[in-house]
Amino acid sequence: MRDHNENIQFDESTKFTPKNAIANRNEFGVNLVAGPISLNPLKRKIDANTIAEVTTHKRGRFDNLINTMKCISKLLESSLIPTKNGSSSTFIESPTYMEDGQLRPYQITGLNWLIALHENNLGGMLADETGLGKTIQVIALIGYLQLVRKVDGRYLIIVPLATVTNWESEFLQWCPSLKVVSIYGNESVRQQVVNKILNVRPFDWDVCITTYETCKLKFSRKFFATFRWDYVILDEGTRIKNEKTVLARIIRRLTAKHRLILTGIPLNNNLHELWALLSFLMPNEFSSSIEFCVWFDDDACLDQEETVLNNLYTVLQPLMLRRLKSEVEKIPPYEDINVLVNITNFQRECYREILIENMDIIDGTNVIKRGRLNSLFMQLRKCTNHPHLFYGPPFRPRRIVEDSGKMIVLDMILAQLKRRKSRVLIFSQFTGIMDIIENYLSLHPEYGYCRIDGSVNIDERTSRIAEFQDPDSKKFIFLLCTRSGGLGINLTAADSVIIYDSDWNPQMDLQAISRVHRIGQTKAVRVFRLIAKNTVDEKMIQRADMKLRLSNIVIESHVKSRSVTPERFLLSTVRFGTDTILSNDSHYDGVEWDALVQKNSQILVDEIFKNQV
Numbered sequence: 001m002r003d004h005n006e007n008i009q010f011d012e013s014t015k016f017t018p019k020n021a022i023a024n025r026n027e028f029g030v031n032l033v034a035g036p037i038s039l040n041p042l043k044r045k046i047d048a049n050t051i052a053e054v055t056t057h058k059r060g061r062f063d064n065l066i067n068t069m070k071c072i073s074k075l076l077e078s079s080l081i082p083t084k085n086g087s088s089s090t091f092i093e094s095p096t097y098m099e100d101g102q103l104r105p106y107q108i109t110g111l112n113w114l115i116a117l118h119e120n121n122l123g124g125m126l127a128d129e130t131g132l133g134k135t136i137q138v139i140a141l142i143g144y145l146q147l148v149r150k151v152d153g154r155y156l157i158i159v160p161l162a163t164v165t166n167w168e169s170e171f172l173q174w175c176p177s178l179k180v181v182s183i184y185g186n187e188s189v190r191q192q193v194v195n196k197i198l199n200v201r202p203f204d205w206d207v208c209i210t211t212y213e214t215c216k217l218k219f220s221r222k223f224f225a226t227f228r229w230d231y232v233i234l235d236e237g238t239r240i241k242n243e244k245t246v247l248a249r250i251i252r253r254l255t256a257k258h259r260l261i262l263t264g265i266p267l268n269n270n271l272h273e274l275w276a277l278l279s280f281l282m283p284n285e286f287s288s289s290i291e292f293c294v295w296f297d298d299d300a301c302l303d304q305e306e307t308v309l310n311n312l313y314t315v316l317q318p319l320m321l322r323r324l325k326s327e328v329e330k331i332p333p334y335e336d337i338n339v340l341v342n343i344t345n346f347q348r349e350c351y352r353e354i355l356i357e358n359m360d361i362i363d364g365t366n367v368i369k370r371g372r373l374n375s376l377f378m379q380l381r382k383c384t385n386h387p388h389l390f391y392g393p394p395f396r397p398r399r400i401v402e403d404s405g406k407m408i409v410l411d412m413i414l415a416q417l418k419r420r421k422s423r424v425l426i427f428s429q430f431t432g433i434m435d436i437i438e439n440y441l442s443l444h445p446e447y448g449y450c451r452i453d454g455s456v457n458i459d460e461r462t463s464r465i466a467e468f469q470d471p472d473s474k475k476f477i478f479l480l481c482t483r484s485g486g487l488g489i490n491l492t493a494a495d496s497v498i499i500y501d502s503d504w505n506p507q508m509d510l511q512a513i514s515r516v517h518r519i520g521q522t523k524a525v526r527v528f529r530l531i532a533k534n535t536v537d538e539k540m541i542q543r544a545d546m547k548l549r550l551s552n553i554v555i556e557s558h559v560k561s562r563s564v565t566p567e568r569f570l571l572s573t574v575r576f577g578t579d580t581i582l583s584n585d586s587h588y589d590g591v592e593w594d595a596l597v598q599k600n601s602q603i604l605v606d607e608i609f610k611n612q613v
Helices: 019-024 048-056 059-079 105-119 134-148 161-174 187-199 218-225 246-252 271-281 289-295 299-316 345-357 359-363 370-385 405-419 431-442 458-469 506-513 536-556 566-575 578-582 590-609
Strands: 124-126 155-159 180-183 207-211 229-235 256-262 334-341 424-428 449-452 477-481 496-499 525-532
Touching: 059 105, 059 289, 059 299, 105 124, 105 134, 105 256, 124 134, 124 271, 134 161, 134 229, 134 256, 155 161, 161 180, 161 207, 161 458, 180 187, 187 218, 246 271, 256 271, 271 289, 334 405, 334 590, 345 359, 345 370, 345 590, 370 536, 405 424, 405 431, 405 496, 405 525, 405 590, 424 431, 424 506, 431 449, 431 477, 449 458, 496 506, 506 525, 525 536
Parallel strands: 124 256, 155 207, 155 229, 180 207, 229 256, 334 525, 424 477, 424 496, 449 477, 496 525
Antiparallel strands: none
16 A cells, blocks of 8 residues: 555546555545645636536546545445444434533534544545534544544644634543643744654654644644644635645645544635635545536536536535534524715715826726736725725824714714623724724723734733623723634624624625624624725625625525626726716715714614614
């Protein structure tokens, strides 16, 4: 049998079912050894000749893939059926080695599915919606292998920095008999842990937790490559959705018997990113991105819509397990409220000036460069969020609210929520906006608050979370950066979420909402999404809805939509609302306009809260 550490290379003629890898496959042709992965380079633009070749001459490989996935599904189904003599590894009740409490029924189902994958030498994607306890299900799997099956394996779990302490505490809480080491932090701390690991024989640890940032360090690459891991587990595994990044390449080189991805957002933007995840789990079966994108591309396969979707579901069914909170948990639903905000006269003038300076892009008179288009888009976003971003600190405290339509509405919403004794999370993409909001909060000492962004170290982060979660806490607001601040955090003490500015990727906003709307939440959750009317903000929400529909196509429903190139959409975004902004509105001067914005904002907020206690 091929050595686990040997790098298997594929050429064009053998990449789907290579003869030299047959020895590593089970009876269904599924790869049993997940050694370092070698992938064909990505070609994002697929020409017509390639499409024709894949759809005709390589049809046999597609049929082989579909048949293999059907066989895997049957294999897993048989593994999940309890045997008459009780020898099956299927759990009916929560396992006794999980000491802190009882697994929920759907978590037991997830554990059984993970065990079935293990027994059949398969990788998989645990894609439960955020907040359903994927961490606990993985701990239950490792506990089963180590404590019940006596495997004596080594497990590498790669996680975002924000979730390290959560993983450590969950292991200690649920399965304290497992020995866990963590490698992260500054160089001296990492070196001490590594020396301790290497100098003790036999190994006095079961699980190694590290971060994606640590994996990219040169020293760490060599250390992790010295082990033949029983499992490589990626928490928030969509970090490797672009297989060309340095991080993705490093992780793909790790040698492991089994691979597992945890993610609440299995599909972010397109099917190519889904292929990147599948190729990590089963590199031999998904070795060509070109073939996958041709077989399952929306635009190329519109005439075979139903067939394409059915085939895609056939591929995903055995490799991915996804449950939604609405299906398995009695969590109060959350209400998502889009709050369309009028921009102030100051913002309107800034927005108009930016558009006039870039009129050649707006009217298409010159060749448009992507970099300049991105710059224009970001300038317009800053303007819709708060014009003070153009000046930087120190901000003008007296004008923080009056100069921004979003801040006017935010001020009113916070007053209403404080009156109702709610507690609030505020998310923003920009640390500059967080600084502005912090200046605003300094004018309201009655609004106790905490803040987390990418610059806050892990100890301070843990302390602030604990302070906010304390039942006797006086903190009214938790201010977080959407991408770097809120990941993996449980903040169920809050019952309201304000998204000051939405992310390009709507799944990031859903992740933010899941900090509150998750297991343990007993109150109804309200989400206020601030959107500047007739600006790039409003167009971004339309794009976000499109991406969510694409996610539903593959993961949850049966609807299709056409793709739009990023350049075309970005151009349509910056052009959105230009007629309104550039028109000379003679009905109102600046003072009258701001008075109207203030009046309409108050009417809007009163309408939102009129039926809420």
